[in-house]
Amino acid sequence: MTHLFKYILLCTVILFSACSVKEPLRLDIDKFTRDPALYIDKDVIITAPLEDVVLRYDLYKGKKIEVSAPFSAYGTRGFWTWYVMLQKGEKTLRCYTHYYRLKPANDAINLLKRAESKKEPITITGFLYRDGLDIKEMVYDGISVVPERFVRRGYYLGW
Numbered sequence: 012m013t014h015l016f017k018y019i020l021l022c023t024v025i026l027f028s029a030c031s032v033k034e035p036l037r038l039d040i041d042k043f044t045r046d047p048a049l050y051i052d053k054d055v056i057i058t059a060p061l062e063d064v065v066l067r068y069d070l071y072k073g074k075k076i077e078v079s080a081p082f083s084a085y086g087t088r089g090f091w092t093w094y095v096m097l098q099k100g101e102k103t104l105r106c107y108t109h110y111y112r113l114k115p116a117n118d119a120i121n122l123l124k125r126a127e128s129k130k131e132p133i134t135i136t137g138f139l140y141r142d143g144l145d146i147k148e149m150v151y152d153g154i155s156v157v158p159e160r161f162v163r164r165g166y167y168l169g170w
Contacts, residue, residue, distance in 0.1 A: 080099045081130070
């Protein structure tokens with residue numbers, strides 16, 4: 012009987028530890044750079060306005076950031092993969108994903124068309140690299156699109 016109890020207890024502990032998902036910690040870049048050691052084991056997302064990302068690009072490079080801004084275009088015009096161009100005034104930032112190398116998912120297109128029809132900004136989270144923001148998630152009006160899910164569903168036709 013004690014073995015059964017230990018087994019049930021072990022299964023319960025494993026189940027609850029596997030279900031505990033780290034909540035992302037959202038910070039601004041100044042708070043993060045003051046003491047980055049505080050956030051080593053945390054899922055940090057740095058929130059920033061588009062203008063600041065463009066102005067202090069090197070400071071944000073390599074970090075996971077979240078930017079909310081209007082967009083001016085999306086597609087593959089003259090770039091190696093599908094992208095969304097965030098633009099506010101003269102400041103622009105290309106947000107791209109190699110998961111949509113040949114064809115973007117319909118949920119991404121629908122999200123953008125919905126935001127475009129209302130002329131409202133979208134929120135994009137991803138890692139900032141030399142050539143722009145690598146999209147991990149796009150959000151508009153409570154709808155979330157994760158390009159990586161496109162691959163998991165078996166539709167990925169890229170490299």
